[in-house]
Amino acid sequence: MATKKKKTKLKSISSGRPPTVKPVRSISSKATRALIRTHHTLEKDRAKALAKGDDAKAEAIAKQIELNGGLEAYQKASLTGQGNDRGGDSSRILMEWLKPIVPTLKKQAGDGESLRLLEVGALSLTNACSKSRLFEVERIDLNSQAQGIKQQDFMERPLPRDQDECFDIISLSLVVNFVPDAVGRGAMLLRTIQFLRSRKYSEGLEDFLPCLFLVLPASCVTNSRYMDEGRLEAIMEALGFVRVQKKLSNKLVYYLWKMGTPTVKRNFGFKKQEIRAGQDRNNFAIVLK
Known part of the structure; x- marks a missing residue:
């Protein structure tokens, strides 16, 4: 009887469920x-x-x-x-922040002039941004999990040939922290500038666009030896960004950075240097060369 029970358990774990049935959460x-x-x-x-x-x-x-x-x-x-029981879809925060310009976005979408949004590290086709139908969304990821997500490394993506190939919004939600080294993280943030549109927006939109939606684990700025709020803001300002919104939760920190007018000279002298001491700190850092 014991052997039979074991076989039954193994079969139930390995066998899939019909796609119409919501699977029971199997990992805490x-x-x-x-x-x-x-x-x-x-x-x-x-x-x-x-x-x-x-x-x-x-x-x-x-x-x-x-x-x-x-x-x-x-x-x-x-x-x-990203499930609702784990904090939910991060793009809901972006949509909340864009509420003041939603009427304008709806009008533009109705006129066939939707904003272009590039979602790097996309995992889902049904997040808040996609459901809004306000954007022309392009989704890329290193390992595509769905047909609507292009398998592509952002760092190897061909640069835009013109403004039509640029984007109004770029989403880097839990992407920068996935880059394994500090120099690579800085290079990724720097590269976003080349993909954002540089054009004049109508009144109201110009307060938000073009912009970068950045999400990081909260500990990257609250408990790192090499990074804190002030240093991140200094790095982003050096790149030409201005912070529009910020939200800190227990696990994540969300930012909306508007791309300002590019300056002729930028200070990229951000090396890896200790800001906080302590054995319990993590080593998250961003280096701009």
Whole structure:
């Protein structure tokens, strides 16, 4: 009887459910966070090994990442974390912040002039931005999970040839922290400038656009040795951004940064330097060269 029960359990776990049935949550929020943290740590260690030329160590870490389920497992954990029972869809915050200009956006959408939104690290086709039908949304991700998401690395995406290929809004929700090294994070933020439209917007829209929606784990700015609120703001201002909105929750920090008028000279002298001491700090940093 014991053997029969074990077989029944294994069969029920491995067999899928019809897509019309909502699956029972099979991973706790604690396990989800642990999987995400482990993946980030391994990716950082792999990047360090590659930087030092230790190919053997990098290969060993890559195998460990694959044993843990690889990028797909990380994405599934992230998607689970976007459920309403885990804090929900981060783009709802963006839509809340854009409420003052929604009437104008609706009119433009009705006239066939929808704003263009680039969602980097997209996991879903049904988030708040997509459901609003106010934007022409382009979704990209390193490992596409759906037909409407293009498999592409933002850092390798061809630069826009003209303003028609640029975007009014770029969303980097829990993307920058996924980049394994500080220099790469700075390079990603710098690259967004080349994808944002540089045109005059109508009254009202000009207070928000063009803009960057940035979401990070709260600990990146509240508990890092190398990053705090002031340093992040200084980095963004050096890039030409002005903060329009901010929201801090227990787990995440949300920002809306408007792209200002580009300056001729920018100070990119942001190195990795300690801001806070303490053993319990994390090592999140952004370097601008």
